[in-house]
Amino acid sequence: MPTTEATTVTIRIPTPLRSATDGASTVEVKGTTVNDALRTLVDQYPELKDNLYNEDDELRRFVNIYVGDDDIRFGDGVETPLEGGDEVSIVPSIAGG
C-alpha cells in the first residue's frame, strides 16, 4: 500500500462556514489535487456543498482557492497539485452595488 500521508492537506474554513464543519476552522483531508481535497471536504461536510458549488457543480464565482499564498487561478485551477502539508484556503471575494 502506498502511503497517503504525503497528501494530507489542511483546508482553512471561513468563519460563516464553520457551522457546517462542527465549528472547525481547519479541516485535514487527503487529496492530490485541489479538486480532490475540496470534493473530500464536501463529502465529509455536505452542508458546505451549496456554499462552494453552483448548480452546474462548479465552484461559485466568489469562491477563490489559495494554496499557501497562491491563487489557483494562476496555477492549474482546481487541478493544481497538492503536496503533503499544503494549506488550502477558501477565500471569498465580495461585490455589490
Place this chain on the structure above:
Amino acid sequence: MITTPNVLEAIRQHGADAYPEEGCGFLLGTVTDDGTNRVTTLHRAANRHAENRERRYELTADDYREADAAAHEQALDVVGTYHSHPDHPAAPSETDLAEAPFPGYTYVIVSVHDGTPKDLTAWSLAPDRSEFHRERITVESPETA
C-alpha cells in the same frame, strides 16, 4: 449583530469619506454561542471596482486575506462586510443579492446623502441565497463588548 457605538460611527465615517463613491470594508469580531456576529472593529478596504464606484463596490480575495490576517493578529475573525450607498437607501440592491458570498456573514449598509451618513442597517443572507433578512443591531458599550 452585536457591536459598539465606535464601530457604527467608523462605518458612517468611511461612508462619508468615500462619498460620492461607495466605501467598503470588513467587520472583524467573534461569533457568539448562538451564532450572532459580535463586531468589535473594522478593517477598511479600498473599493476595487474598476468603474462606476458611485454605484458598485468590490472587495477582492486579496483584500479578504489581508483583513483575515489583521483579524487573526487581534484574535478575531472576519464576520461580515460593510459598504455605503451614496444617495440611496440603506437596503440591499439586486446586485448586492446577486454578488453576496456566504450566508452567516453580517452585511452592513450605510446610506450617505450629500456626503452625510444617514441610516445604517444590517442584513443576513438567507441560507438558500434567495433574499436578505434584516438583522437586529444590538449596541453595547465598548467595555462590555
